[in-house]
């Protein structure tokens with residue numbers, strides 16, 4: 001029998017993750033938000049001595065403003081995905097894994113993209129979740145200014161608190177343009193993060209997941 005422990009000492013099953021700025025962009029106010037952000041973007045471009053009359057720049061402030069609303073969709077009111085769970089009538093108590101789920105996010109420190117893949121595994125207790133929900137949960141937390149560490153934790157905690165599984169583990173591998181294009185300029189560097197809850201604290205459970213991740217599919 002696996003002992004169920006949470007590695008995060010303060011976090012109990014069912015407690016939401018405290019997050020800054022969650023759902024902070026109100027709905028129904030897009031026109032005003034786009035106008036206000038565009039104004040500031042134009043000011044930044046002016047400070048950089050860019051000629052705002054250049055046809056290529058002319059509508060850039062507004063395009064950037066609209067793009068931010070799209071890329072930060074996870075912060076919108078009502079963006080949280082409804083998670084339908086189903087009773088685990090089959091009594092399935094082994095690992096469910098969704099591998100290689102692609103995502104794009106924005107580094108909270110530099111406002112440039114980081115992107116890659118997430119691998120999500122859980123072992124059900126009394127409920128299972130529709131598999132299409134896993135990418136939606138990832139998307140919800142990725143579409144905002146983000147840190148890879150926090151993204152990984154938030155996805156794990158969401159499943160842990162909503163699904164109440166025996167355990168959950170999330171591994172994210174990503175490339176950060178703020179590392180590749182500027183600063184140390186390390187093109188191709190891959191950052192890996194992981195978060196786990198419950199029975200994944202058991203080394204054997206964790207190793208089963210990691211071994212399955214390493215396995216190449218032949219189709």
Ligand SMILES: [Zn+2]
Pocket residue numbers: 107108109110111176178179
């Ligand atoms: Zn960064």
